[in-house]
Amino acid sequence: MTSSSGAARKNLSKIACNRLQKELVEWQVNPPTGFKHKVTDNLQRWVVEVIGAPGTLYANETYQLQVDFPENYPMEAPQVIFLHPAPLHPHIYSNGHICLDILYDSWSPAMTVSSICISILSMLSSSTTKQRPEDNDRYVKNCRNGRSPKETRWWFHDDKV
């Protein structure tokens, strides 16, 4: 039931479809600043372009987020990762996995792709050093089997960055 793991394993439920279509329309009317949705015909996988906010370490840098929606979205969180190359950030692993509580334990169905994007940009913007997490190598090695970040047991210990 909670095997939300891999990307796009099961088709979206009707409810998830309705909600995503609504989000997409909303996004087109009022996109979050600094983000661009790359148009595809795949409702279940969004690719979103992130532009680092001016005046931050990531200013003018562009990255890509891949958002995969589970069958039971929005009850379950989407899987959000950075596509290669992932930004250098103390909470972003080189395989693109993001250590951000709202993507996992603290997910709430009232959140949207838009609100996730804003959280991620704010996480980038508040960073003071461009570096990988301390345990990057170990973690990335453990994920070699294609493990989803949603299967990771995350510790959210740092609320500063």
Next chain:
Amino acid sequence: MGNEEEEEELVAEVEAVEAVYGTDCVLLSSFPPHFHLFLKPRTADVSSQQFVEAVLEIRATSQYPKEPPSIELVDCKGLDEQRQKHLLNYIQSKAREISPCLMLVALCEEAVEKLSAMNHPDGDCPLCLFPLVPEDQQSESLPFMKLMSCFHCFHSECIIRWWKWLQNSKESDSANTDSTAAHRNQDKHKKMEESVGNCPVCRKPFLAKDLDHVLALVGSYSSQLSSDNEELKDEETVLQSEDEMIRRQKFEAILNLQKENSGLIEPKKDIVILPGMYLPQPVAMPSSTPTKESDEQTQNEPPAVVSGKQAGGTSNGASSSRQRNFGPRRQKARSDNHSSSTVRNTRKPVQQWVRRDSPSNKQ
């Protein structure tokens, strides 16, 4: 001398405010007047029909009433930023209008009046993102509810779907020894045990019993919803789902009991198969039915009346007429959804009974 008189007048005015608002008024200083006023809509005696509230801070300077007092919203529920601004602007403009006359009581009354007019939920359901109250009367209107702790509103079926999903994942967790999944849902786990949930919007804890009255109605909502929205294909998968299996097993148990007791079953379980409860709702609630809650639901049948009122009723004066409109409108929505399959709809209850009476057919 003049000053003293003025001061006396001001003190008397503050006393008047206190007299009118009693404990809703928290006096911080009587000269120059400074107080907090807890505002409720006039219709708020029925708490289920209250969708907004606010705490207003009114602080006068020594120049009052020649100079209007400063007015701020200290706290509020059920009002988004736009509506907060609207309320505040309105009261502030009233203050400028009335100045330089004494205005405190009049101002408070205006505030209550305005808030009463705003006593309806606003915006979209945070879960499905569709409007809580459709702007045009044409589109279907779904019952909504609010959480008592924070006044956040949701379509009843949306929040119930979420709640049941949490409970289901808890159940599958306890069955599932996978440590990762168990960890992921540890928090949810805890919540369930304490019968407390967190508002999806603000995470403020609420008691599960806040949802009970809606749960009592969940049969009619969620089953209607799923049969309306889900395609036939989905229905089939539902029939094979674990939930459905459990539901059937439960029914079979009841059926056996009925046989053993030569047609008689216990009162509580009797409710479960009261035709009246299921007739308006087509197919048994798929992802939702089974297990413990379904018993609770049936036990909670009486509150259903109350919650119907809550789901339908909204603001002040309009509330009674709204309530009256509600039934028909819902009815309409239902028939709209089934415009292509009206026949199927009317037959469904029958199918349902057949299915239930002979669970072995389908299994």
